[in-house]
Amino acid sequence: MSLLQVQGLTKSFGARRVLRDVSFSVGEGEIVGLVGTNGAGKSTLGDILAGITAADSGVMTLQGVPYAPLSADDARHLGVGVVEQLVRIDPELTIAQAVFRGTPQAGRPPAELRRQAQVLLSTVTLDVDPDTLVGELPHFVHGLVEIARVLAEDTRLVVLDEVSAALLPMEVTGLHAVAGRLSRQGRGVLYISHRLPEMLEVVDRVLVLRDGRIALDSPAGALDPVRLAAETVGEPVPATRVTAVVPRPEREPVPGPAGPQPLPAEEVALHVRNLRVPGAVDGVDLLLRRGEVIGLTGRRSSGVREIAGALTGEFPAITDELLLHGEPRELDPGANGHALRLPAYRPDEDAYGVDPGETIARTLTQEEWGALTDLRSEIATLRGVIRTVHKMDVKTLSIRTRVGALSGGDQHKLALARWMAASAHDVLVLHEPTRGLDVRARRQVRELLDDATGNGASVVVVSVDPDELAECCDRVGIVSGGRVTRWIDTGGPADGTLRDRIIAASTAA
Numbered sequence: 001m002s003l004l005q006v007q008g009l010t011k012s013f014g015a016r017r018v019l020r021d022v023s024f025s026v027g028e029g030e031i032v033g034l035v036g037t038n039g040a041g042k043s044t045l046g047d048i049l050a051g052i053t054a055a056d057s058g059v060m061t062l063q064g065v066p067y068a069p070l071s072a073d074d075a076r077h078l079g080v081g082v083v084e085q086l087v088r089i090d091p092e093l094t095i096a097q098a099v100f101r102g103t104p105q106a107g108r109p110p111a112e113l114r115r116q117a118q119v120l121l122s123t124v125t126l127d128v129d130p131d132t133l134v135g136e137l138p139h140f141v142h143g144l145v146e147i148a149r150v151l152a153e154d155t156r157l158v159v160l161d162e163v164s165a166a167l168l169p170m171e172v173t174g175l176h177a178v179a180g181r182l183s184r185q186g187r188g189v190l191y192i193s194h195r196l197p198e199m200l201e202v203v204d205r206v207l208v209l210r211d212g213r214i215a216l217d218s219p220a221g222a223l224d225p226v227r228l229a230a231e232t233v234g235e236p237v238p239a240t241r242v243t244a245v246v247p248r249p250e251r252e253p254v255p256g257p258a259g260p261q262p263l264p265a266e267e268v269a270l271h272v273r274n275l276r277v278p279g280a281v282d283g284v285d286l287l288l289r290r291g292e293v294i295g296l297t298g299r300r301s302s303g304v305r306e307i308a309g310a311l312t313g314e315f316p317a318i319t320d321e322l323l324l325h326g327e328p329r330e331l332d333p334g335a336n337g338h339a340l341r342l343p344a345y346r347p348d349e350d351a352y353g354v355d356p357g358e359t360i361a362r363t364l365t366q367e368e369w370g371a372l373t374d375l376r377s378e379i380a381t382l383r384g385v386i387r388t389v390h391k392m393d394v395k396t397l398s399i400r401t402r403v404g405a406l407s408g409g410d411q412h413k414l415a416l417a418r419w420m421a422a423s424a425h426d427v428l429v430l431h432e433p434t435r436g437l438d439v440r441a442r443r444q445v446r447e448l449l450d451d452a453t454g455n456g457a458s459v460v461v462v463s464v465d466p467d468e469l470a471e472c473c474d475r476v477g478i479v480s481g482g483r484v485t486r487w488i489d490t491g492g493p494a495d496g497t498l499r500d501r502i503i504a505a506s507t508a509a
Ligand SMILES: Nc1ncnc2c1ncn2[C@@H]1O[C@H](COP(=O)(O)OP(=O)(O)OP(=O)(O)O)[C@@H](O)[C@H]1O
Pocket: 013, 016, 018, 036, 037, 038, 039, 040, 041, 042, 043, 044, 045, 395, 396, 405, 406, 407, 408, 409, 410, 436
């Protein structure tokens, strides 16, 4: 039976028409995927369902009753809840308080809340004490607490807005188990994601939002990631290595640090021998070639974060040998000019490191603005801004648009483009550079990386996403127990099982 019916929904922000005549349904117990390019209007649609924003026109019914929520509280009361990827919960609350905040049960005795929270937390497969403070939880599990909160209100329809974006494959599996459980309870789930291969594993049906309309409404079984990517952008998409069609340019194999034939010194950008971070990393060797992109992945407690953090100066660490372009460097912060501090891009979890109140133009020219001396250089600078906006396919009507009014993915693209342009450094650390980006933007990020590596830069990508690692990297190191236990070479002939190999290796480690 149909749980939600949406008919002829429209929504504009000023002159920008985002949704035009959107119609679809979600059945009871159905998990429906919603995909679209960055800025296609997915979150806007989710926000309308969740009462956060109002449609300009159109009608909705929930369980056959007209549904027009006046606020998020109203929507939750009527049975629709949204869980957003970037949700931040007050760190001072206990998990039990967080689960029941804003719900009718919030005023009940703590012992009762605790008991009920335990049941909901086990439903979302979160094995933590309800008395734990939210601040003690890693941010990526806040989404699961939010799902528990949505369930506390007996929600009929749950909108998951890119909740999986920052999750490891095994955590995505856990999220999918939760979605399956919700479906078996007869609830509907609208699952928004850019991670298409994973989405297709869990959803029953997929909606593609394109040019403001539902361009495709198809059973998931009739789709594969390549076809879905093409439907998303509205044109054939050159397949990525993940989908086994396009091989990357051949590179000569890179010997491991202990390999029998070391690389010529001038080809080595970074050489690290026996890296240790007390309590986290126990003897890691890294050899990063000029122009190479290596990936690092592993479970949360594997030490992967600390390896990257040691290279960027975030974590105190020691090595037996550390060479940057053949020059000895130190990890000791007291080593003044000799201390290694690789620059790192990390999509800030709140605002991608950009000021949401600033215009696109000022965001992309921040460093240059004060240095502009004449009209000609100002014009050249603005041309550069427009080029970047076009190149990164940012959905906007003007470069004077505030960054905060862009979609999350478009904000991330601008932040990354700005950071890459400003980072003249030759060895870079990028955390999840394609997180939340659509299939086209992921390719644009790869082009940014290719430009950088073509100019001699070398990159370490730290990621939870097997597709991102397969698409961006030449080699992927699997980190476990504070060591790199295996390197997966992604070069050579394209191989459809690449992502599976990365998942299998990181799950087994
Ligand atoms: N409050 C707002 N003011 C002005 N424009 C907005 C506002 N909210 C959204 N938009 C515009 O609506 C469009 C759709 O944004 P939305 O966040 O729904 O996209 P999305 O499909 O979720 O993208 P992403 O995949 O990047 O998260 C964007 O072009 C954005 O600029």
